[in-house]
Amino acid sequence: MNTPGFSFTQGATDGYARTGTLVTPHATVETPTFMPVGTQGSVKGITAEEVLSTDAGIVLGNTYHLWLRPGAEVVRALGGLHTFSRWPRAMLTDSGGFQVFSLSKLRTIDDDGVTFRSHLDGSLKRLTPEESIRVQAQLGADIAMAFDECPPGKADRDTIRKAMNRTTAWAKRCLAAPRGERQALFGIVQGGIHEDLRHEHLAAIAEMPFDGVALGGLSVGESVEDMHRTFDAIGHTMPAERPRYLMGVGTPRDLLVGSLAGIDMFDCVLPTRNGRNGQALTWNGRVNIKQMRNKFDTGPIDPKCTGLCCNGGGGVYSRGYLRHLYVSGEIVALRVLSLHNLHFLAELMRAMRAAIREGRAQAFVKDTLEQMRLGDQVGPVDEKGAKGDPRRK
Amino acid sequence: MNTPGFSFTQGATDGYARTGTLVTPHATVETPTFMPVGTQGSVKGITAEEVLSTDAGIVLGNTYHLWLRPGAEVVRALGGLHTFSRWPRAMLTDSGGFQVFSLSKLRTIDDDGVTFRSHLDGSLKRLTPEESIRVQAQLGADIAMAFDECPPGKADRDTIRKAMNRTTAWAKRCLAAPRGERQALFGIVQGGIHEDLRHEHLAAIAEMPFDGVALGGLSVGESVEDMHRTFDAIGHTMPAERPRYLMGVGTPRDLLVGSLAGIDMFDCVLPTRNGRNGQALTWNGRVNIKQMRNKFDTGPIDPKCTGLCCNGGGGVYSRGYLRHLYVSGEIVALRVLSLHNLHFLAELMRAMRAAIREGRAQAFVKDTLEQMRLGDQVGPVDEKGAKGDPRRK
Numbered sequence: 040m041n042t043p044g045f046s047f048t049q050g051a052t053d054g055y056a057r058t059g060t061l062v063t064p065h066a067t068v069e070t071p072t073f074m075p076v077g078t079q080g081s082v083k084g085i086t087a088e089e090v091l092s093t094d095a096g097i098v099l100g101n102t103y104h105l106w107l108r109p110g111a112e113v114v115r116a117l118g119g120l121h122t123f124s125r126w127p128r129a130m131l132t133d134s135g136g137f138q139v140f141s142l143s144k145l146r147t148i149d150d151d152g153v154t155f156r157s158h159l160d161g162s163l164k165r166l167t168p169e170e171s172i173r174v175q176a177q178l179g180a181d182i183a184m185a186f187d188e189c190p191p192g193k194a195d196r197d198t199i200r201k202a203m204n205r206t207t208a209w210a211k212r213c214l215a216a217p218r219g220e221r222q223a224l225f226g227i228v229q230g231g232i233h234e235d236l237r238h239e240h241l242a243a244i245a246e247m248p249f250d251g252v253a254l255g256g257l258s259v260g261e262s263v264e265d266m267h268r269t270f271d272a273i274g275h276t277m278p279a280e281r282p283r284y285l286m287g288v289g290t291p292r293d294l295l296v297g298s299l300a301g302i303d304m305f306d307c308v309l310p311t312r313n314g315r316n317g318q319a320l321t322w323n324g325r326v327n328i329k330q331m332r333n334k335f336d337t338g339p340i341d342p343k344c345t346g347l348c349c350n351g352g353g354g355v356y357s358r359g360y361l362r363h364l365y366v367s368g369e370i371v372a373l374r375v376l377s378l379h380n381l382h383f384l385a386e387l388m389r390a391m392r393a394a395i396r397e398g399r400a401q402a403f404v405k406d407t408l409e410q411m412r413l414g415d416q417v418g419p420v421d422e423k424g425a426k427g428d429p430r431r432k
Numbered sequence: 433m434n435t436p437g438f439s440f441t442q443g444a445t446d447g448y449a450r451t452g453t454l455v456t457p458h459a460t461v462e463t464p465t466f467m468p469v470g471t472q473g474s475v476k477g478i479t480a481e482e483v484l485s486t487d488a489g490i491v492l493g494n495t496y497h498l499w500l501r502p503g504a505e506v507v508r509a510l511g512g513l514h515t516f517s518r519w520p521r522a523m524l525t526d527s528g529g530f531q532v533f534s535l536s537k538l539r540t541i542d543d544d545g546v547t548f549r550s551h552l553d554g555s556l557k558r559l560t561p562e563e564s565i566r567v568q569a570q571l572g573a574d575i576a577m578a579f580d581e582c583p584p585g586k587a588d589r590d591t592i593r594k595a596m597n598r599t600t601a602w603a604k605r606c607l608a609a610p611r612g613e614r615q616a617l618f619g620i621v622q623g624g625i626h627e628d629l630r631h632e633h634l635a636a637i638a639e640m641p642f643d644g645v646a647l648g649g650l651s652v653g654e655s656v657e658d659m660h661r662t663f664d665a666i667g668h669t670m671p672a673e674r675p676r677y678l679m680g681v682g683t684p685r686d687l688l689v690g691s692l693a694g695i696d697m698f699d700c701v702l703p704t705r706n707g708r709n710g711q712a713l714t715w716n717g718r719v720n721i722k723q724m725r726n727k728f729d730t731g732p733i734d735p736k737c738t739g740l741c742c743n744g745g746g747g748v749y750s751r752g753y754l755r756h757l758y759v760s761g762e763i764v765a766l767r768v769l770s771l772h773n774l775h776f777l778a779e780l781m782r783a784m785r786a787a788i789r790e791g792r793a794q795a796f797v798k799d800t801l802e803q804m805r806l807g808d809q810v811g812p813v814d815e816k817g818a819k820g821d822p823r824r825k
Contacts, residue, residue: 079756079757079760079762080753080756080757080760080762081757081762081764083762083763084763084764085764086746086764086767086768087746088746091746104760108756108759108760109727109752109755109756109759113727113728113752113756116728116730116752117728117730117750117752117753118730118750122747123750123752123753123756124753125746125747125748125749125753127746127747334502334506335506335509335510337509337510337511353479353480353481353484353518353520354480354515354518354520355518356518357510357511357516359502359506359509359510359516360473360510360516360517360518362502363472363473363501363502363506363516364472364473364474366501366502367472367473367497367501369472369473369474369476370476370477370763370766370767371474371477371478371479373763374479374763374767375479
């Protein structure tokens with residue numbers, strides 16, 4: 040990593056999987072790691088202190104949302120994204136491009152940038168590589184992302200190739216634009232589910248002096264199998280001396296098999312979105328809290344969980360109590376389930392890092408996935424999460 | 433107080449105002465005190481640990497809501513209301529009557545009880561004094577309330593007198609019904625805003641062996657002036673050796689002038705409801721967080737507040753940040769504002785107790801109300817809260 044204040048050191052390896060240590064001006068983060076998403080300046084439903092309690096080292100903020108509301112100049116006037124959102128550890132902001140492509144209406148892409156209408160008030164806006172970097176500098180996260188074009192998962196090769204070329208041209212402009220002080224910049228690789236295009240675009244992005252390299256354009260409508268095949272093929276070929284980031288992907292299975300493919304960083308709204316929908320992630324698969332079987336259950340969501348949501352603090356949140364609160368529309372249910380899911384993914388990644396260090400990563404992933412599928416309240420743990428577009432909200 | 437495990441000791445007096453110590457099996461509570469309302473088994477938006485952080489000693493639970501959902505037998509099977517809702521200190525449950533009269537449809541009152549349709553599923557239900565006490569025994573709060581008839585604030589004298597007579601007859605039946613072990617029972621005085629009726633009914637209720645005496649039927653649609661005049665006239669004439677409870681009343685002004693009238697206990701959903709509506713209570717009056725003037729404000733809700741919402745913890749929640757979260761519909765805004773309001777009312781009552789002990793209760797109330805009205809973002813601090821029916825949800 041070229042930017043002062045940053046470093047990435049590879050630790051243990053086990054097959055393609057690896058541990059690492061990412062140092063930023065605000066935190067030292069053990070990888071592979073999952074980054075909770077603070078969409079509009081807060082991880083939905085959860086305070087910064089609670090996110091800290093899950094031991095998260097880095098949180099993602101959405102440039103698009105914060106740019107439109109309250110405005111990057113407001114965030115800056117209120118001390119920048121760290122002070123604004125009271126988050127003391129590392130932050131990463133995306134470029135805003137993904138939300139422009141997925142949320143806004145009437146967007147027109149040209150080689151210079153994207154013109155679109157705000158999903159909030161319909162006003163006309165324009166985002167370019169330079170504007171994205173300028174806005175991200177105002178937000179002031181540790182890590183900024185290059186502005187890319189992200190085509191839908193089922194786009195044809197021509198559309199994808201065009202997006203790759205534009206993303207390459209924009210990547211150069213992002214690198215040339217003035218950044219925030221002590222702010223790293225990651226490049227983004229497109230290429231859809233086509234391995235040859237991915238390798239071609241990776242070569243183009245990897246030769247630029249980005250501090251890290253990300254895979255974009257996955258979990259955008261393609262099948263889970265195609266997504267996994269793609270990052271399996273490309274993950275371990277990404278530059279080893281820089282952090283590798285798989286964007287917008289975060290079911291338990293995605294995190295485990297992504298780590299096996301050599302990925303270091305992940306983000307997804309799934310833990311908090313699932314929590315708000317009454318779903319809890321556990322070592323025995325998903326729990327749908329509103330099921331009748333939980334009505335008289337005095338036990339916690341997951342007896343293996345060490346979080347305040349399940350053990351310790353002021354006594355157990357029983358499944359029966361959480362079911363009642365969820366069915367009654369009480370906010371505390373959403374809070375506890377969201378916090379539990381964040382805590383669970385942090386524990387999952389901790390366990391994955393330990394397995395890599397001990398040379399049993401493959402076995403750990405196989406056993407964990409089997410156990411999750413054996414859970415009595417589980418369908419496949421991953422498919423729901425990968426469907427649709429989990430970064431959208 | 434007759435029930436084993438309970439005692440009430442009057443402390444300092446200052447005019448009609450007094451401090452006291454209420455001992456229950458789960459807590460020792462300094463009075464005058466404000467009780468947060470845990471409507472459906474949680475104080476809306478707030479965990480038990482957070483309620484504890486405001487130093488609340490006693491929380492109210494709504495029998496009607498818990499009886500209909502999840503059902504008192506479910507709460508009992510999950511360990512009773514304390515274990516169910518993870519609340520370690522004192523609890524009080526209302527009788528369910530108030531919600532039957534305000535929430536349910538097609539209710540028919542007879543001398544034996546009330547038949548009504550559930551507001552949840554339209555099913556036919558019947559509540560009698562015996563059934564209310566039986567349900568409250570299953571819930572297992574420290575303090576149960578007698579089942580009363582609560583007429584609307586603008587009912588005529590005849591209607592009110594009929595409700596008084598019924599409430600008296602039901603009070604006897606409540607006292608005769610089998611209660612939970614170590615569960616106190618408070619009686620309720622009706623009489624609308626008619627001082628003569630209030631005194632008449634107080635005499636009837638006070639001569640029964642209730643552990644405490646409550647004023648019901650206030651803040652149910654009458655004017656604030658009528659309400660204050662009524663409890664000013666009656667509060668200090670309630671039995672001095674037992675706790676005096678003013679039901680469903682809880683704006684800052686209500687709490688202060690109620691304390692001056694000799695009241696010991698209050699409850700209201702106002703702090704959490706206001707929080708969800710973007711309103712913060714402060715020593716300088718109400719703050720409407722969504723006002724534009726807060727957009728660039730780096731300061732806390734109330735610089736005098738000592739809660740984690742305003743000072744300490746992981747850095748200040750700036751007004752600008754809270755405004756952004758509130759305007760964006762983020763749950764964290766509702767949480768912080770609700771917690772702040774609970775904390776503020778706890779601080780207000782602590783300050784009131786100190787003022788009573790130091791013989792400056794009148795001056796404290798006068799100065800505090802003036803300061804609240806002087807606040808630059810304030811209308812009258814009390815009128816909004818007393819309008820309508822703050823216990824309804």
